[in-house]
Amino acid sequence: MSSSLANSGHFAGRSLSDLASDLRRRRTTAVDLVRHALDAITRLDPVVNAFVTVAADESLTAARQADRELTDGVDRGPLHGIPVAVKDLIMVAGRPVSMGSRHYAGHVAGTDAACVRLLREAGAIVVGQTTTHEFAYGPTGDRSANGPSRNPYDPARMTGGSSGGSAAAVAAGMVPLAVGTDTGGSVRIPAALCGIAGFKPAYGVIPTDGVFPLSATLDHVGLLAASAHDCRIAYRALLPERTPPVGRAPRVGRLDTRPLFPVDARVLHSARTALESSMGKDVLRIPPGVAEELREAFIAIQSGEAAAVHADRLAERPDLFDPEVLERLRSAATVPAWKYVWALRARPRLADAVDALFERHDVLTLPTVPLTAPLIDQRNTRLDDRQVRVRDALLALTSPWNVLGLPALTIPAGTVDGLPTGLQLICRTGQEELLFETAALTVGEPHVH
Amino acid sequence: MSSSLANSGHFAGRSLSDLASDLRRRRTTAVDLVRHALDAITRLDPVVNAFVTVAADESLTAARQADRELTDGVDRGPLHGIPVAVKDLIMVAGRPVSMGSRHYAGHVAGTDAACVRLLREAGAIVVGQTTTHEFAYGPTGDRSANGPSRNPYDPARMTGGSSGGSAAAVAAGMVPLAVGTDTGGSVRIPAALCGIAGFKPAYGVIPTDGVFPLSATLDHVGLLAASAHDCRIAYRALLPERTPPVGRAPRVGRLDTRPLFPVDARVLHSARTALESSMGKDVLRIPPGVAEELREAFIAIQSGEAAAVHADRLAERPDLFDPEVLERLRSAATVPAWKYVWALRARPRLADAVDALFERHDVLTLPTVPLTAPLIDQRNTRLDDRQVRVRDALLALTSPWNVLGLPALTIPAGTVDGLPTGLQLICRTGQEELLFETAALTVGEPHVH
Numbered sequence: 043m044s045s046s047l048a049n050s051g052h053f054a055g056r057s058l059s060d061l062a063s064d065l066r067r068r069r070t071t072a073v074d075l076v077r078h079a080l081d082a083i084t085r086l087d088p089v090v091n092a093f094v095t096v097a098a099d100e101s102l103t104a105a106r107q108a109d110r111e112l113t114d115g116v117d118r119g120p121l122h123g124i125p126v127a128v129k130d131l132i133m134v135a136g137r138p139v140s141m142g143s144r145h146y147a148g149h150v151a152g153t154d155a156a157c158v159r160l161l162r163e164a165g166a167i168v169v170g171q172t173t174t175h176e177f178a179y180g181p182t183g184d185r186s187a188n189g190p191s192r193n194p195y196d197p198a199r200m201t202g203g204s205s206g207g208s209a210a211a212v213a214a215g216m217v218p219l220a221v222g223t224d225t226g227g228s229v230r231i232p233a234a235l236c237g238i239a240g241f242k243p244a245y246g247v248i249p250t251d252g253v254f255p256l257s258a259t260l261d262h263v264g265l266l267a268a269s270a271h272d273c274r275i276a277y278r279a280l281l282p283e284r285t286p287p288v289g290r291a292p293r294v295g296r297l298d299t300r301p302l303f304p305v306d307a308r309v310l311h312s313a314r315t316a317l318e319s320s321m322g323k324d325v326l327r328i329p330p331g332v333a334e335e336l337r338e339a340f341i342a343i344q345s346g347e348a349a350a351v352h353a354d355r356l357a358e359r360p361d362l363f364d365p366e367v368l369e370r371l372r373s374a375a376t377v378p379a380w381k382y383v384w385a386l387r388a389r390p391r392l393a394d395a396v397d398a399l400f401e402r403h404d405v406l407t408l409p410t411v412p413l414t415a416p417l418i419d420q421r422n423t424r425l426d427d428r429q430v431r432v433r434d435a436l437l438a439l440t441s442p443w444n445v446l447g448l449p450a451l452t453i454p455a456g457t458v459d460g461l462p463t464g465l466q467l468i469c470r471t472g473q474e475e476l477l478f479e480t481a482a483l484t485v486g487e488p489h490v491h
Numbered sequence: 492m493s494s495s496l497a498n499s500g501h502f503a504g505r506s507l508s509d510l511a512s513d514l515r516r517r518r519t520t521a522v523d524l525v526r527h528a529l530d531a532i533t534r535l536d537p538v539v540n541a542f543v544t545v546a547a548d549e550s551l552t553a554a555r556q557a558d559r560e561l562t563d564g565v566d567r568g569p570l571h572g573i574p575v576a577v578k579d580l581i582m583v584a585g586r587p588v589s590m591g592s593r594h595y596a597g598h599v600a601g602t603d604a605a606c607v608r609l610l611r612e613a614g615a616i617v618v619g620q621t622t623t624h625e626f627a628y629g630p631t632g633d634r635s636a637n638g639p640s641r642n643p644y645d646p647a648r649m650t651g652g653s654s655g656g657s658a659a660a661v662a663a664g665m666v667p668l669a670v671g672t673d674t675g676g677s678v679r680i681p682a683a684l685c686g687i688a689g690f691k692p693a694y695g696v697i698p699t700d701g702v703f704p705l706s707a708t709l710d711h712v713g714l715l716a717a718s719a720h721d722c723r724i725a726y727r728a729l730l731p732e733r734t735p736p737v738g739r740a741p742r743v744g745r746l747d748t749r750p751l752f753p754v755d756a757r758v759l760h761s762a763r764t765a766l767e768s769s770m771g772k773d774v775l776r777i778p779p780g781v782a783e784e785l786r787e788a789f790i791a792i793q794s795g796e797a798a799a800v801h802a803d804r805l806a807e808r809p810d811l812f813d814p815e816v817l818e819r820l821r822s823a824a825t826v827p828a829w830k831y832v833w834a835l836r837a838r839p840r841l842a843d844a845v846d847a848l849f850e851r852h853d854v855l856t857l858p859t860v861p862l863t864a865p866l867i868d869q870r871n872t873r874l875d876d877r878q879v880r881v882r883d884a885l886l887a888l889t890s891p892w893n894v895l896g897l898p899a900l901t902i903p904a905g906t907v908d909g910l911p912t913g914l915q916l917i918c919r920t921g922q923e924e925l926l927f928e929t930a931a932l933t934v935g936e937p938h939v940h
């Protein structure tokens with residue numbers, strides 16, 4: 043791990059609360075913070091490749107404005123003056139946006155995405171766009187027109203994806219917060235593999251307007267930060283009306299992963315010990331038939347919707363896709379309509395089956411991914427003595443919650459052989475605060491409220 | 492036409508208004524009407540094969556109850572005491588319902604469909620279940636476990652379908668009113684080929700609960716009667732709150748059929764002359780690209796949804812399907828999901844394109860089907876010097892309005908070589924009354940209000 047770039051940037055170990063406090067005590071300025079971000083990017087990104095676009099001048103201008111506002115007593119809250127990165131398929135007016143694809147080389151966004159408007163209203167400064175797996179269609183993060191993003195813990199390894207650049211940018215300390223999208227785990231997977239926190243509220247809570255779609259009924263916008271606490275601060279800052287206090291200790295259960303996928307035993311141990319010993323004693327289980335149907339529904343829905351998004355490009359310019367992405371899209375285009383119809387109709391029934399697990403528990407925990415970061419370009423591995431595809435492994439524990447649109451949070455859960463693992467927390471829609479309450483009680487989190 | 496059984500039954504030439512008037516003047520009773528229906532069925536149905544089930548005892552009991560109510564001064568309105576037939580995929584509590592399929596041989600319905608509840612509340616008496624093309628999946632009406640329904644105008648010819656039995660039962664005068672379903676034209680096609688009126692209000696207006704689905708986003712429940720006026724009376728009786736008066740003369744345009752399908756010149760002439768000379772002078776045109784997209788969207792949506800409904804049966808007991816229906820379902824099961832997704836997303840755009848045709852017109856007219864009734868089992872024909880499939884021809888002028896969920900009405904438009912033709916009227920959702928207003932002004936309709 044001598045080559046690790048994790049936590050090398052200015053923002054490593056600096057929580058959003060620290061930064062907000064420093065800004066208000068005049069120990070730092072938004073301009074300073076943006077300069078630190080730009081410096082870290084300059085220094086680290088040649089290896090990490092987290093960024094596609096860096097808007098230095100525009101960010102410094104915005105930072106000066108943020109500083110003036112603070113001086114004038116206009117305080118937009120905890121993200122005021124904070125440098126943020128957004129995934130390179132989220133529109134920022136006037137900025138290049140490539141979706142990680144040669145199809146959009148040189149494309150410039152016309153207007154801000156809704157989530158960018160929320161960031162701006164909260165005073166955040168969008169310093170740049172982060173590498174995405176081409177069209178967000180892959181959990182490995184190593185197929186992009188911008189090249190693979192690299193894991194700060196070991197640049198020979200994948201970040202995971204598709205929001206790989208967003209995770210790497212935070213993990214390396216280049217920015218304290220990033221925005222990504224999550225259709226089957228694309229926020230949580232790279233967050234877990236890069237040792238940070240990643241959060242997606244329930245489906246539709248952060249609007250997807252102005253985000254290039256992968257699969258409209260599964261796409262979520264999510265947040266990546268060093269800790270769950272920072273995700274919570276950012277979430278509250280962006281959507282204050284969505285975060286009522288809970289006022290009780292969450293009842294936490296542990297989800298048996300066996301119906302979902304084999305999990306590396308050390309990763310499983312790591313996730314278990316991240317929970318304080320008092321929590322998660324009850325083991326809950328998805329019926330195997332439900333787990334299988336959730337997997338099938340995810341594939342049918344994502345395939346049908348993704349292939350529809352790209353039908354014209356597939357017909358007219360297949361050569362512009364990365365070959366692996368092209369192959370996956372062509373395969374997705376063969377999924378029959380009846381399976382898609384079946385999947386949409388199965389959803390309410392599957393939702394009821396999973397909802398039953400929450401009868402006596404608020405939060406279900408399980409590992410976020412069943413393994414640590416594979417090598418870039420690695421496509422197969424062994425897990426629990428089974429040969430598995432890396433892609434299937436990465437998605438297996440996260441995608442069921444996209445099918446159901448449930449809130450999900452991944453938090454760092456220690457390392458295995460120096461590589462990060464993640465603990466995932468799931469709750470009912472509307473109870474996002476319980477995820478943060480639970481995270482606050484885990485071993486790795488700062489005990490702050 | 493010596494073998495024609497059209498208008499042979501008691502109800503031939505007897506409008507719902509006549510019957511309602513006779514009932515209230517004690518010139519007849521509900522028991523008499525049901526007996527007339529049962530007699531006509533006994534006499535004519537061995538040839539026409541319109542009925543799968545006849546509930547003689549139950550109907551007579553209901554008729555006695557209806558007569559008692561009238562005697563007691565309880566008047567449920569114009570359908571009170573009227574014998575009605577419903578398609579054999581509409582649930583009537585305690586009665587056999589086969590969907591025209593060996594898969595449901597011996598199956599008995601548990602509860603009434605919503606439309607049956609409406610009929611009962613309006614005092615109608617459901618005398619029997621009418622032959623449907625197997626699972627309503629075919630516009631020819633000649634593939635049913637009950638055998639083909641036969642056109643009363645020529646029993647060697649098809650009724651059209653899938654509500655073939657409902658159309659034939661009315662056309663032969665066995666009942667004055669029948670209920671059918673219409674996913675791509677399944678009410679209007681047999682109504683036109685059998686020389687009666689068929690009406691489907693906008694999507695969702697008559698609820699489909701308790702109706703076996705073919706394609707849930709296209710399925711409509713509709714009414715079949717001798718005239719548009721009778722459809723109007725029945726519609727008002729079933730859904731009084733849906734039928735506000737209009738208070739102005741409808742502006743009628745004629746839709747150019749060429750972007751949709753070739754039409755037999757004599758059928759086209761027949762439809763044109765059904766309109767009074769003062770109406771329908773303006774010719775309106777769907778852009779050919781829109782017509783093509785409507786056709787593609789119809790196929791994608793119906794295929795995906797129908798194959799999903801039957802996925803288990805296709806896997807487990809394909810042998811129970813009629814071979815042609817099986818082949819069509821297997822072909823439907825290969826339609827890719829992305830086309831279904833595309834079709835659902837294209838709908839609002841296509842709806843806007845068609846809505847533009849209503850800018851200066853309330854009602855668009857066109858032939859209902861481009862030909863007269865083919866022979867039973869006939870699968871190909873020539874139209875306008877082109878070899879075409881009968882199935883494509885039958886659906887071509889009706890299915891676009893199912894994609895958009897628009898109200899549609901077919902009325903008799905004279906005969907060609909002794910076989911009926913239909914004039915179809917289309918309007919914007921919510922303006923169903925304008926269809927009836929227009930029909931009242933056509934040549935063939937009784938001038939009653």
